[in-house]
Amino acid sequence: MNKREFLKTSVLAGTGFLAAKTISANENNFSKNINPEKRHWVWENPDNRENDGQLKQKYSSYYDAGVRGIFFEADSERHFRVANKAGLEAHLWMWTMNRGEKELLETHPDWYAVSRDGKSCATHPPYVNYYRWLCPSKPEVQDYLKNQVKSILEKEYVDGIHLDYIRFCDVILPVNLWDKYKIDQTRELPEYDFCYCETCRSNFKEKHNTDPLEIAFPDQSLSWRKYRYDRITHVVNQLAEVAGSFKKPITAAVFPTPEVARRIVRQDWTNWNLNGICPMIYHGFYKEEVSWIGDAVAEGIHFLCGKFPLYAGLFLPDFKSIDEFEAGVKTAIENGASGISVFGKPDGKILGVLKKYKG
Numbered sequence: 001m002n003k004r005e006f007l008k009t010s011v012l013a014g015t016g017f018l019a020a021k022t023i024s025a026n027e028n029n030f031s032k033n034i035n036p037e038k039r040h041w042v043w044e045n046p047d048n049r050e051n052d053g054q055l056k057q058k059y060s061s062y063y064d065a066g067v068r069g070i071f072f073e074a075d076s077e078r079h080f081r082v083a084n085k086a087g088l089e090a091h092l093w094m095w096t097m098n099r100g101e102k103e104l105l106e107t108h109p110d111w112y113a114v115s116r117d118g119k120s121c122a123t124h125p126p127y128v129n130y131y132r133w134l135c136p137s138k139p140e141v142q143d144y145l146k147n148q149v150k151s152i153l154e155k156e157y158v159d160g161i162h163l164d165y166i167r168f169c170d171v172i173l174p175v176n177l178w179d180k181y182k183i184d185q186t187r188e189l190p191e192y193d194f195c196y197c198e199t200c201r202s203n204f205k206e207k208h209n210t211d212p213l214e215i216a217f218p219d220q221s222l223s224w225r226k227y228r229y230d231r232i233t234h235v236v237n238q239l240a241e242v243a244g245s246f247k248k249p250i251t252a253a254v255f256p257t258p259e260v261a262r263r264i265v266r267q268d269w270t271n272w273n274l275n276g277i278c279p280m281i282y283h284g285f286y287k288e289e290v291s292w293i294g295d296a297v298a299e300g301i302h303f304l305c306g307k308f309p310l311y312a313g314l315f316l317p318d319f320k321s322i323d324e325f326e327a328g329v330k331t332a333i334e335n336g337a338s339g340i341s342v343f344g345k346p347d348g349k350i351l352g353v354l355k356k357y358k359g
């Protein structure tokens with residue numbers, strides 16, 4: 001399908017993503033230049049106390065503001081179907097590499113990532129108890145994740161998959177958390193540096209004749225960095241193939257810019273085979289001003305080279321006023337974002353701003 005035909009299909013279908021169902025999810029037909037309509041997203045945790053009438057009203061108000069899809073943090077067929085009826089795509093938001101389910105911890109502790117000081121996330125989670133990172137290099141982990149995505153997308157009411165925690169553990173935390181954890185991360189510390197499991201060490205040694213544990217300055221080894229970028233990329237691209245087989249779109253929530261993402265969580269997201277990306281451009285986390293949102297979007301757009309659209313993830317609690325929020329949305333759109341992805345509960349004022357930037 002050429003770009004002109006795609007545009008036609010897209011306009012007919014009303015949305016880019018629904019049009020994707022008729023083509024391979026990996027054909028990268030989602031360039032921001034193809035569909036000028038801005039499409040917004042909301043990250044939502046489905047609340048089972050809300051009745052159908054309340055949901056219908058809420059999701060219709062989202063649609064009216066230019067929201068075209070919801071990333072649901074949990075599977076709730078009722079929410080998905082009501083959202084669909086309101087014209088929204090309903091995607092399931094999946095925690096990917098960070099998986100602390102009891103069954104996995106008990107049956108496959110060997111699947112978990114190991115730090116430079118030899119501790120497994122299965123027994124010694126870094127920073128917080130829910131940080132249970134799997135090793136992306138193990139074929140068993142890859143198969144497990146592919147099966148998870150398959151079982152999600154087999155459900156007819158699920159329109160797409162949204163990957164979260166698709167990365168390594170933070171080797172460096174965002175700077176506003178250093179105080180909270182009483183930690184100085186001006187260099188990469190061994191207890192937060194992953195993965196030094198047997199699989200990763202032997203795979204790397206086979207290719208580069210060096211055991212990563214013997215690298216004098218591991219944070220300065222370009223090959224060791226790249227090895228880890230590529231492990232996550234490989235997982236993503238395998239999951240993209242699964243999504244493609246269902247002709248359903250795959251997107252991800254990632255760190256705010258390509259440079260920050262690679263440096264602190266080994267995410268090389270501009271090289272992934274996705275249908276869209278939602279960088280979490282949460283300026284407060286990095287002690288940045290609202291204007292930085294535009295800089296972050298511009299960097300992402302530059303390195304994506306039109307591969308797929310970028311939706312700027314904004315964190316509502318970071319904004320001190322509605323005017324500040326509007327300034328954030330404006331600079332994101334002006335720098336090339338295809339829409340906004342909202343974290344937090346959008347009220348009428350927030351929706352009003354989104355509506356101004358939907359066309």
Ligand SMILES: [Zn+2]
Nearest residue numbers: 135195197200
């Ligand atoms: Zn490993």
